[in-house]
Amino acid sequence: MRLCITAQGNDPEAAVDPRFGRCRYFWIVDTVSGEQEILGNPNGQNSGGAGVQSAQLMVSKGVEAVLTGSVGPNAAQVLNPAGIKIHTGITGKVTEAITLFHPL
Amino acid sequence: MIISVASGKGGTGKTTVAVNLALCLEQAQLLDCDVEEPNAQIFLKADINDRKPATVRVPEIDYKKCNFCGVCQDVCAYHAFALLPKKVLFFPQMCHSCGACSLLCPQKAIQEIDRPIGEIEIGQRNSIRFIQGKLTVGETMAPPLIRQVKSYIDPAFTAIIDAPPGTACPMVTAVKDSDFCILVTEPTPFGMNDLQLAIETVQKLGIPYGVVMNRAEPDDLRTRLYFKAHDIPVLLKIPFDRKIAELYSVGIPFIEQFPEYRTKFQDLFLFILDSTKVAA
Numbered sequence: 001m002r003l004c005i006t007a008q009g010n011d012p013e014a015a016v017d018p019r020f021g022r023c024r025y026f027w028i029v030d031t032v033s034g035e036q037e038i039l040g041n042p043n044g045q046n047s048g049g050a051g052v053q054s055a056q057l058m059v060s061k062g063v064e065a066v067l068t069g070s071v072g073p074n075a076a077q078v079l080n081p082a083g084i085k086i087h088t089g090i091t092g093k094v095t096e097a098i099t100l101f102h103p104l
Numbered sequence: 105m106i107i108s109v110a111s112g113k114g115g116t117g118k119t120t121v122a123v124n125l126a127l128c129l130e131q132a133q134l135l136d137c138d139v140e141e142p143n144a145q146i147f148l149k150a151d152i153n154d155r156k157p158a159t160v161r162v163p164e165i166d167y168k169k170c171n172f173c174g175v176c177q178d179v180c181a182y183h184a185f186a187l188l189p190k191k192v193l194f195f196p197q198m199c200h201s202c203g204a205c206s207l208l209c210p211q212k213a214i215q216e217i218d219r220p221i222g223e224i225e226i227g228q229r230n231s232i233r234f235i236q237g238k239l240t241v242g243e244t245m246a247p248p249l250i251r252q253v254k255s256y257i258d259p260a261f262t263a264i265i266d267a268p269p270g271t272a273c274p275m276v277t278a279v280k281d282s283d284f285c286i287l288v289t290e291p292t293p294f295g296m297n298d299l300q301l302a303i304e305t306v307q308k309l310g311i312p313y314g315v316v317m318n319r320a321e322p323d324d325l326r327t328r329l330y331f332k333a334h335d336i337p338v339l340l341k342i343p344f345d346r347k348i349a350e351l352y353s354v355g356i357p358f359i360e361q362f363p364e365y366r367t368k369f370q371d372l373f374l375f376i377l378d379s380t381k382v383a384a
Contacts, residue, residue, distance in 0.1 A: 046183065048182060048183065048198055049182060049183025049184070049195075049198055050183075052183050052184075052185075052186050052193075052195060052198070053183050055186060056177070056186045056187065059186070059187070059188060059189075074195055074198075077186075077193060077195070078186040078188070078193055081188055081191060081193070082188050082189075
């Protein structure tokens with residue numbers, strides 16, 4: 001399964017970013033291969049449409065579930081029909097969130 | 105002659121100045137361009153005799169022609185599209201009606217349709233023609249509705265525009281192309297700070313301006329020194345008077361009970377006529 005966790009940093013100590021559309025980093029993890037990819041969010045400074053753009057990025061990256069603090073209504077309108085599961089209310093370290101959600 | 109009434113900070117008295125000024129002129133048009141919360145009608149009480157729907161052009165996708173190529177999503181500067189494997193999602197509230205998607209769709213699968221965003225009401229009170237825009241609650245695109253309200257201006261008569269607060273797109277759209285801008289403020293730190301922002305905005309738009317100080321305190325040396333130091337013309341001071349506030353609270357324009365202000369507003373209008381002649 002391909003997971004994406006929103007992160008405030010790109011280091012192992014990084015905390016989960018409570019925002020989806022305007023998070024600092026997208027931390028994409030393949031739970032089968034253990035492969036990880038950390039992307040800077042190109043939409044963080046958009047004046048509008050950050051949620052839609054970030055959700056679009058999840059679709060094009062083949063993400064199947066998103067772990068974050070909260071997801072805005074526009075982003076949810078893209079993620080839901082794309083079949084991407086949304087898990088909100090996630091806090092703490094990104095690495096812990098990954099382990100708790102799906103022990104590698 | 106188009107005179108806009110703007111402020112920077114909200115709640116300083118734009119509508120009070122716009123309505124009272126209009127009532128002091130022989131013949132005028134009053135346009136409430138604060139379309140997110142129009143309130144001039146509370147004081148003017150015009151008879152509304154015409155209503156027109158306000159719409160914007162938005163794309164509609166013909167799924168018989170769409171091959172999900174994603175060009176619409178790529179060319180949309182406002183991120184109003186999202187592309188799923190077998191679906192194109194459109195977010196109407198983000199659309200700025202630029203027309204790029206329908207123009208550039210290789211499949212010619214996008215046509216433009218009208219989407220209602222609000223209503224324009226036209227009315228009359230004595231010699232004042234009144235036009236107001238009402239943006240539907242939940243809609244975000246004030247500028248297109250403001251432009252549509254302004255399209256009703258008859259250049260033969262003086263038009264007074266009650267602008268939305270702030271200095272962002274709605275305010276700029278309302279104030280743009282006016283011959284003079286009255287900036288209403290109050291002697292508070294917020295009022296003065298936002299006045300400065302509004303002055304910078306109208307200066308950038310190249311519109312001559314003057315200030316109306318509302319809720320003015322007598323002997324307020326600080327604001328007087330500020331206006332003097334920055335060479336800002338003060339057109340009128342409206343005192344911080346409980347009676348004016350009471351009239352406001354029951355929707356009565358204060359000139360109706362303070363007839364001496366009729367001359368003051370007329371002088372203000374004459375000053376604007378003179379100063380715009382000089383500017384032109």
